[in-house]
Amino acid sequence: MMRREDSRGFDASAWTVTTAAGALRAHGCRVTRPRVAVLQALLEHGAPIDATALTVLAQRYEPTIHEATVYRTVNVLAEVGITTHVHAGHGPSLVGLRGGSDVVAVCRDCGAIEAVPTAAVDDLADRVRRSTGYVIELGHFALEGVCPDCSRDEAPS
Ligand SMILES: [Zn+2]
Numbered sequence: 001m002m003r004r005e006d007s008r009g010f011d012a013s014a015w016t017v018t019t020a021a022g023a024l025r026a027h028g029c030r031v032t033r034p035r036v037a038v039l040q041a042l043l044e045h046g047a048p049i050d051a052t053a054l055t056v057l058a059q060r061y062e063p064t065i066h067e068a069t070v071y072r073t074v075n076v077l078a079e080v081g082i083t084t085h086v087h088a089g090h091g092p093s094l095v096g097l098r099g100g101s102d103v104v105a106v107c108r109d110c111g112a113i114e115a116v117p118t119a120a121v122d123d124l125a126d127r128v129r130r131s132t133g134y135v136i137e138l139g140h141f142a143l144e145g146v147c148p149d150c151s152r153d154e155a156p157s
């Protein structure tokens, strides 16, 4: 796996079809309609997403795209460092843009996925590093917990 551009994140909010195509070229990646469609879908969604939902979004840009093509496309984009994956609970791993919202929380009850402000978890990572020397990478696994809706359901009435 190529490790170019690892430290350089993407400003997802500034992306358009043209910048998506430019990013593909900058990463030495041929510009194809499925690749642009998958990138556009990731930009539109703005948070890590599973491949099935990503396919539905990508079909708005490329109506004939199949899930198998999305999988292959995501693998190519990951190899050149444009996308990354996040493990969320026991479900399928999620696809995200490298440098996007890096940390997500997943609800163990309903599976809802939400971006977590990185400042909050940076502080945790910093404390762990200072007390144990471990440099923990929080972005690879989603933080597991209970979402506001489900915790409301659990509250004693
Ligand atoms: Zn929930």
Ligand SMILES: [Zn+2]
Residues within 6 Å of the ligand: 085, 087, 140
């Ligand atoms: Zn992994």
